[in-house]
Amino acid sequence: xxxxxxxxxxEDGWEALSSEEKTEVVGAYMAYTEALQKAGAHIAxxxxxxxxxxxxxxxxxxxxxxxxDGKEQLGGYYLIEASNLDDAxxxxxxxxxxxxxxxxxxxxxxxxx
Amino acid sequence: xxxxxxVAEYAxxxxxxxxxxxxxxxxxxxxxxxxxxxxxxxxxxxxWPKTGAPDSPEAWLxxxxxxxxxxxxxxxxxxxxxxxxxxxxxxxxxxxxLDEREFPDERLKLLFVCAHPAIDKTVRTPLMLQTVLGLDAxxxxxxxxxxxxxxxxxxxxxxxxxxxxxIPFETPEQDEFNARLDDVLDAIYAAYTAGWDAAxxxxxxxGGLTREAIFLARLAVETAPNAPEAxxxxxxxxxxxxxxxxxxxxxxxxxxxxQDAALWDREMIGTAEQALARAWTFSTAGRFQIExxxxxxxxxxxxxxRDTRNDILVLYRRLIELAPSIGARVGYAGxxxxxxxxxxALRALDEVEQNRVNRYxxxxxxxxxxxxxxxxxxxxxxAYTRAIxxxxxxxxxxxxxxxxxxxxxxxxx
Numbered sequence: 001x002x003x004x005x006x007x008x009x010x011e012d013g014w015e016a017l018s019s020e021e022k023t024e025v026v027g028a029y030m031a032y033t034e035a036l037q038k039a040g041a042h043i044a045x046x047x048x049x050x051x052x053x054x055x056x057x058x059x060x061x062x063x064x065x066x067x068x069d070g071k072e073q074l075g076g077y078y079l080i081e082a083s084n085l086d087d088a089x090x091x092x093x094x095x096x097x098x099x100x101x102x103x104x105x106x107x108x109x110x111x112x113x
Numbered sequence: 114x115x116x117x118x119x120v121a122e123y124a125x126x127x128x129x130x131x132x133x134x135x136x137x138x139x140x141x142x143x144x145x146x147x148x149x150x151x152x153x154x155x156x157x158x159x160x161w162p163k164t165g166a167p168d169s170p171e172a173w174l175x176x177x178x179x180x181x182x183x184x185x186x187x188x189x190x191x192x193x194x195x196x197x198x199x200x201x202x203x204x205x206x207x208x209x210x211l212d213e214r215e216f217p218d219e220r221l222k223l224l225f226v227c228a229h230p231a232i233d234k235t236v237r238t239p240l241m242l243q244t245v246l247g248l249d250a251x252x253x254x255x256x257x258x259x260x261x262x263x264x265x266x267x268x269x270x271x272x273x274x275x276x277x278x279x280i281p282f283e284t285p286e287q288d289e290f291n292a293r294l295d296d297v298l299d300a301i302y303a304a305y306t307a308g309w310d311a312a313x314x315x316x317x318x319x320g321g322l323t324r325e326a327i328f329l330a331r332l333a334v335e336t337a338p339n340a341p342e343a344x345x346x347x348x349x350x351x352x353x354x355x356x357x358x359x360x361x362x363x364x365x366x367x368x369x370x371x372q373d374a375a376l377w378d379r380e381m382i383g384t385a386e387q388a389l390a391r392a393w394t395f396s397t398a399g400r401f402q403i404e405x406x407x408x409x410x411x412x413x414x415x416x417x418x419r420d421t422r423n424d425i426l427v428l429y430r431r432l433i434e435l436a437p438s439i440g441a442r443v444g445y446a447g448x449x450x451x452x453x454x455x456x457x458a459l460r461a462l463d464e465v466e467q468n469r470v471n472r473y474x475x476x477x478x479x480x481x482x483x484x485x486x487x488x489x490x491x492x493x494x495x496a497y498t499r500a501i502x503x504x505x506x507x508x509x510x511x512x513x514x515x516x517x518x519x520x521x522x523x524x525x526x
Contacts (some may be wrong), residue, residue: 028501028510035502039471089258090472099507 002043002081002108003088008072009101013048028096036080041091049075072101079108126328128171129247134219136178137226138282142242143272145185146178153178175216220245221336222282224329228296229280236271237300238307243268246325246334256307256322294337298346298401301329305350323357326350334388344392345402351385352408354378366512370451373417382412400436403428407444422452439469439476447479455486472504478513484518493520 017025029047036042048054052071054065066073078095082088085107092103136146144510150476153174167173185285225386226232227240241258242248254264274280285293305326334344359376360367367373389409407428410421429445430508449458462480468474481496505508 024514027514028504031498032503033502035472035499038499085263086259089260092260093505094472094503096510098505099510 001082001084002110003078003082003092004106004108005078005092005095006074006104006106007076007078007095007097007101008104009075009097011073011075012070012071013100014075023104025096025100028058032095033078035094036078036091041080041082043081045078045081048074051075061082075101126246128174129498130220130223130245130332131216131218132175132178133138133244133247134223135175136182137215137244138219138222140182140186141279141282141338142276143226144276145182147182147244149178149185150174152181170218184355218336219282220332224297224333224336225285226275226280226282227291228300230276230293230296231278231280232271232274233267235268236267237296238303239264239268240271241300241329242304242325243292245329248325248443256304257267291340291342294333294340295342295399297333298330298342299373301326301333302346302349302401304329305353312476316454323350323354327354339395340396340403341392341397342399345399345405348385348392348405349401349408350406351381351388352412355381355385361508364508364511366508368512369411372415375410382416385409396430398435400432403432403435407432422448426452439465443473443479446483450479450486451485455483458483459487472503474500474509479505481513481516485516490520 014022014025033042033045036045041050051066051068052064052100054067056063056065056067068074076097080088080091082091085105088105092098092105097103116405118238128432132153133143133146133150135211136149137143140146156177157170157174161167186252223244224241227244228237232240239250239253243250250262250265250268253268254261259266259267284290307322327347330343330347330350331338334347337343347376355378356372357371357375357380359372359374362376364372385405389402389405392405407425410424410428413419414421426445429441429448432441433445442461446458446461449455449461462476462483465476477496477500481493483501484490484493484496494517496512497520501510501513501517
């Protein structure tokens with residue numbers, strides 16, 4: 001089963017960090033990615049650029065970001081392979097974003113049947 | 114545990130489990146007993162503010178819940194003639210209790226039902242937490258990192274199984290008592306460790322259900338006072354719990370060896386030691402007694418300034434003989450490292466099947482520590498990275514990062 005982790009975080013909080021703190025955060029994500037890879041669970045992952053650089057396309061218009069009303073914005077994703085939902089939640093809890101913001105776990109809809 | 118809120122919480126739990134055990138013993142239907150008890154609590158909230166609380170709130174709740182069950186059974190009988198036994202049981206119980214204010218404590222039987230071999234291992238602990246302590250499915254789900262809907266479904270399925278398979282509500286016979294009690298104690302221990310990892314392998318884990326686990330372990334001791342392992346479990350949990358305030362200081366995780374013993378709860382350690390001494394009087398060693406003895410030796414090293422490293426090694430070897438879990442093997446490696454036997458420690462870690470440590474954070478933390486002592490910094494860094502990647506909380510992440518930084522620059526504090 002494939003699961004998508006959507007990482008929501010206070011993106012302005014990131015800007016406020018010292019360069020040393022930023023190194024720590026990046027290190028934590030790199031370590032997490034590596035743990036997923038070594039366990040054979042990692043498929044893909046990326047951080048997203050600031051939401052103010054995002055655009056939203058509607059039927060007849062284009063809007064500039066940021067979009068969400070709250071402080072936490074979508075800031076990255078992981079696509080992982082897990083044997084079931086319990087397994088996926090166990091990985092999601094270890095994501096650094098779970099302690100800083102929140103992680104939404106979505107099963108990938110398997111259209112192949 | 115002196116805080117008034119905890120006392121109140123304790124009393125509520127005490128009643129809930131006793132009432133539910135009594136009702137379930139007479140109906141064999143956990144879900145029906147839960148519903149009836151919930152109705153009784155609702156009725157109490159409605160009536161007591163108007164009429165004042167009754168002299169014996171438990172008797173009141175029991176009478177009310179029993180009536181609900183009898184009503185329910187009567188309705189079922191009119192639908193289906195094959196259900197009269199339930200009514201008979203309820204009515205018989207009703208008569209027996211007319212003059213009785215005290216009712217027997219049947220929670221031990223309830224514990225045995227929850228940990229029955231026919232019940233799936235993963236649901237035994239949740240089932241205990243719900244039936245004996247009255248915890249709701251969402252809270253249990255969070256502690257075990259399971260989706261709330263999934264947990265609710267598993268609990269419903271387990272209760273249906275108890276009813277349909279007719280799992281007996283009784284204390285097992287002497288010949289199988291100990292084996293069955295081990296299952297009960299394992300499930301209680303699982304409540305203590307729910308969803309948590311150890312940071313350095315030597316320290317016991319602590320999760321969100323610590324108080325609940327200690328309550329259940331004490332209940333096991335109260336209801337099965339001649340079971341050495343029950344005393345052992347109480348000793349183990351209290352030793353670990355006594356270090357709570359020393360383990361995380363200002364949001365930072367502190368390894369057992371570096372903890373300030375002044376922050377330990379000495380009274381609780383005393384109680385743990387008493388429980389362990391009681392366990393030893395039965396002269397039957399078991400997993401929890403050995404694990405408690407290891408924690409006791411750790412405590413003695415600091416409190417009485419004794420070198421207990423060799424005692425700890427001996428105890429770990431015995432533990433692995435009794436119960437060769439990954440946790441025991443990683444703990445043994447940690448103990449070897451503490452005794453300066455880093456080469457042996459690494460060999461012990463290498464022997465653990467690699468496919469079983471993909472997510473076992475303590476393994477990588479201990480491995481990193483051992484490799485750094487062996488002056489193999491590149492491999493140590495890789496192991497630290499792996500351990501950090503498996504962390505669930507910032508305190509542990511930060512602890513490992515500091516150790517890793519020390520490896521790169523040995524003179525940093």
